[in-house]
Amino acid sequence: MEELYFRDCYLREFDAVVENVIDERYVMLDRTAFYPxxxxxxxxxxxxxxxxxAYPVTGVRRSDGRVYHEVGAGGxxxxxxxxGVIDWDRRYxxxxxxxxxxxxxAIIHSETGAKISGNQLSEDKTRVDFSLEEFDREQLKAYEAKVNDVIDRNIPVTIETMDREEAFRIPSVVKLKDAFPxxxxxxxVITIPGIDRQACGGTHVATTGxxxxxEVFKAENKGKNNRRVYFRFRE
Structure with missing residues (x-):
């Protein structure tokens, strides 16, 4: 299967052929731009x-190297x-x-050395978990200001696919070596020059602008070495 979102995050429509259908609900295509x-x-x-x-796509998941599209109607x-047509407003x-x-x-890691231990995006907010014993809540506004400065600088965001050995020469990627079979x-690899360089399979914008x-609106303790930060976009 060709996963089109890997090479073009802005692709909104695509043509494909159905390769298999399970229980009239789970559709496998030869290519897809739907992100699982x-x-x-x-x-x-x-x-x-x-x-x-029209067959509504209500769920997309990956299993055994395949992407399954859950549709709301049989046929x-x-x-x-x-x-295929992506709900672009949601994707973007x-x-x-x-x-x-x-x-x-990247900014919190640079300031504190904390590593990400989890994250979850949604349409109205995002949370990020950090492996950190102590957390300076007063510093959150400073981190927020630094993020907004990066946004204002309109820095290009690049996406590269590298062979394994080349990617593992990048210090921030080799730390995750054990996560790659x-x-x-x-x-x-996603690069924001001067800010961050990480292995990532998700979809991203082309510039920070x-x-x-x-705005960082909430921070909480989630265990001895786990701190959770919530942020959302300003109106």
Missing amino acids: EAGGQPHDTGFLYCAGK LKEGDAVQ LLMRYHTACHILS PEVLCIR EIPHI
């Missing part, structure tokens, strides 16, 4: 169109030619949140 839920980023939604009928069958919102999450995480030969200013 992974890495804290929710799945895409949208429609598959075939022979004048698709193997060999059908379909057009999540793209902006995802890149903003990278920026905030030996059969993973290529690694996708596309992101609205953020």
Whole structure:
């Protein structure tokens, strides 16, 4: 299966062929731009169109190296030619949140040395968990200001697919080496020059200037060495 979102995060429509359908609900295509839920980023939604009928895509997940599209109506069958259309407003919102999450995480790591222990994007906010014993709540506004400064600088965001050995020469990527099984030969790397460089399979904006200013509105303790930060976009 060709996963089109890896090479073009801005692709909104695509043509594909149905390869398999399970229980009339789970559709496998030969190629897709629908992002499956992974890495804290929710799945895409949208429609598959075939022979004048619209099939709502309500869920997308990956299993055994395949991407399954859960549709809200039966009728698709193997060999059908379909057009996929992404709910772009939702996807673009999540793209902006995802890149903003990278920026905030990089700044907090730079200031404190904390590593990310989890994250979850949504349409109205994002949370990030850090492995950190102490947390200076008063410093959060300073981190927020630094994120917004990066946004205002409109820095290009690049996406590269590197072979395994090349990617592991990057200090911030080699730290995650154990997370990549030996059969993973290529690694996708997201770079915000001077700010962050990380392995990531999610969708991102092309420049930081596309992101609205953020506000950090909540911080809480989630255990001895776990601190959680919530942020959202300003109106």
